[in-house]
Amino acid sequence: MNCPFCGTSDTRVVNSRPSPAGDFVRRRRECQACSRRFTTAEYVEKVEMMVVKRDGMREPFQLQKVRSGLERACEKRPVSPEQIDRMTREVEREVLTTADREVTTEHVGKIILREIKKVDHVAYVRFASVYKQFHDLQDFNTEIQSLLKE
Numbered sequence: 435m436n437c438p439f440c441g442t443s444d445t446r447v448v449n450s451r452p453s454p455a456g457d458f459v460r461r462r463r464e465c466q467a468c469s470r471r472f473t474t475a476e477y478v479e480k481v482e483m484m485v486v487k488r489d490g491m492r493e494p495f496q497l498q499k500v501r502s503g504l505e506r507a508c509e510k511r512p513v514s515p516e517q518i519d520r521m522t523r524e525v526e527r528e529v530l531t532t533a534d535r536e537v538t539t540e541h542v543g544k545i546i547l548r549e550i551k552k553v554d555h556v557a558y559v560r561f562a563s564v565y566k567q568f569h570d571l572q573d574f575n576t577e578i579q580s581l582l583k584e
């Protein structure tokens with residue numbers, strides 16, 4: 435961080451004050467050449483994750499869509515709101531840590547399927563029928579047979 439007065443890069447941090455929310459830090463610095471003081475602020479750069487849809491269009495990743503997909507699949511099933519929360523957070527965590535700014539709907543769907551399978555098999559088949567675009571009973575049958583084999 436160069437001194438705004440004399441331009442030297444030799445500055446020293448006098449003190450650091452994080453904001454109450456912890457999302458940025460202000461640092462008081464002192465220039466080692468001219469001894470003048472100045473303040474810098476450091477923010478976490480927010481990265482917006484984009485989702486590439488089947489048709490190639492992109493849209494921002496919205497956790498609310500993950501949650502409502504899970505809620506639809508788990509409707510009238512013995513799945514608690516806390517379980518929905520936990521699955522939603524798990525999907526978010528994985529999307530944000532495995533992808534580099536861009537993720538396909540297919541990938542997000544796979545993570546959701548994996549999470550939902552651990553919780554409720556009926557909800558899983560419901561979600562799979564949408565995600566895998568089942569066309570007839572045979573598709574359901576194939577999925578259910580593979581579940582039963584596990």
Ligand SMILES: [Zn+2]
Pocket residue numbers: 437438439440441442465466467468469470
């Ligand atoms: Zn200076």
